Amino acid sequence: MTNLEKQIDEILALRSIFDTKFRLLDDNNHYEILIDFDQIEPFIIRYNNEKFIINHLPAFTLIIHYHDKYPSDYPPSFMLSCFYFSKSSLQNLCQKLDNYSFIKDEVCVYDWIELIKHEITNELILQTKDDEQINDPRALNGYSNENIDQTYQSLINYNNEQHEKQFQNQLQTCLICTDIIPGMDFIRLHRCGHFYCQPCLNNYVRITLNNGKFGEKLHCPQNQCQKALLPNEIKQIIQDAQLYQKYERLTLQHALESMNNVIWCP
Template identity: 25%
Template sequence: MNADLEEQEDELLALQSIFGSEEFIRNESKAAGEIRVSVELPADFTVVLKEGETLRQYDISFLPPLLLTFELPHHYPSSSPPSFSLACCWLTHTQLSALTARLIELYQATGGAVVLFSWAQFLKEETLSFLGLHNVLELPSDEDVQRDPESNTGREKPLPSENSLKNISDDSVPVGEKKAERASQPSEFKADFKNEGAASLSDSTSELQKAQTLSGLSLSQMLLSRILIHQAEQKQKAFASTLFECGVCFITAPGSECVQLSECHHIFCQACLAEFCRVRITEGTVRGLTCPQADCTATPTPAQVRSLVGDELFSRYDRLLLQSTLDLMSDVVYCPRRSCGSAVILEKSSTAAMCSVCNFAFCVTCRKTYHGAEDCYAPKQQKEDELEEILDLPETNEGIKALMDDYTSGSAERKRLLEKRYGRSVMLFTIEEMLSNEWMKGNSKNCPHCFSKIEKNGGCNMMTCFSCGQLFCWVCLARLPIRGSDLRAFDRPCSICSYFWTRRRPDIL
């Protein structure tokens, strides 16, 4: 093995130890490979696409990498440079050619030393400054893409047209060669350094052309889409390798074991957020499935909820969320059939409704089979009989409770007697409903915001509505402010909650 071959092997081994498996790929069958170079971008780097009168602008931290494909000839590095090609979907032909010429100059400056690592560093650190792209990358519009570069005064053709793609037979096009010369010359480059190296179209550009045909999007839109997708992928990789402190358990964990809410950017470990979601879904308070951070109303995305709780609980979450949304809509009722119960949209001009699932037509008022223009409920005589039976009920709550105790503890004969006197439906449903309503009157209060029934079973007087999340005082039912809000913007509180908010919790006013 001569000195050149030894230096080649040492250089390839060094590149394998320096770069990761995604950055450097070696061809084991010969002295060749490819290096993917991610260009360093300034903090305020922007990608701009102008479509007619519309200007689309994005802050970018990562661009798709440059692909440096190389093959080392036998006399490299002593007397021959590497045979190589440069590929990048967001650079123009002219820019790739300029970079190629610069790489050849770097090899000449070494005087016969290995140069691949120096090339990679130059592409990573100096590409933007060398090409004059400091803070803005302007993507070509559709007109620029299709325009002939020879007739485009003052602007080179940024991306290839369909005709130019057909004329390119491979990914290595030596600078300055003509089409006829490419067909007859071997793959090795001549000793003339002016024609060594290659400025080529990348495989990604060809893929963009194919995707353009399938999706119907313009080439510039597909290029922008690829840049944004690459940006999201790299951000996710950076997040996964960073350590974060969970906002619930305050334990430090890598990003791969954490979840970041896209709306508020708060970060929690997967275990804490998963348990929080499971409890909320199991209890049925899906409206309360918000960010665990205090006073934050952001919600996790459905995809995040599914990944945290699994498909079974997510199905319940999806169903309850839809149901709670429909419950807040005044023009939606449910089909009265117990076997159906589907949501039905009402028409304001009619008292009739028809379920789209079971095709049951019913009256909106009494929830019975639709009866046309006739009055709701039972026939007139039956109404009078029921009214008479209801009037015979005890007038006091104590009397109703005694009657209910008599019915529930009595014998079968006693129950039949009471049902005959008061009516079976009254004994089974009406009295029970009256007692239930009476109990709620004495043991619950209405939320001052959404008027839902709230029961206080312990704790302080600061209550949180399970339905709308409103904070209020149990004593005076005044709506209480959240952190950072002005107390004067809410209902005037009583002395108890005013003392609590101004003395015990002055930090949130």
């Protein structure tokens, strides 16, 4: 087989494996693959004295460019892009791919992908130390000291977004009526994470308000959960402008009455 035929076969194989994660960039010799790390167990992100347990990581981007001598003589050209790898980590990974044992006449991109996947184990440490390595132009979008705070927060936000998507796409059981319905039809409370179907929460909030409980006294209905519902959650639950105005008025009145430094106008 010619180099071109082997390149075409490799592209067809990679496209069948990675599906929507595979994208041609211009012609048949330049493409990118979004690599998902195989995370079976949750793992830890560490940054300074903080740590956060996550289940989802954004994809790592591998960009491949074929040339006339691949795979007969040399491996293809490549670039790596990942915002939660430091610049030095990406440059080290470039060196690993350079040093990978390339066998002439055999395609290698899938083997490179497997090598990249092993870069993440059960812990990701965001480093802030200075890097004196020579800049490798193949290492793109790695974080630096200037944006490491943003990188840490972006990973947390992405994990929360994916967790919510996963919740919405699966069947869930209401903790009050025990009905099993799609997660997208539930309301999950921000402060505690407990979730209930709209009708059950609507009924609970209305009864609780009629019993004179509002503000921080309007707790999650889960037994022994003392987390109060947020005002925007109550508004979403009852979907009644007049009743919500009553809730706001009573909450404000109660807050003012509890202040010792408030003087009422006679």
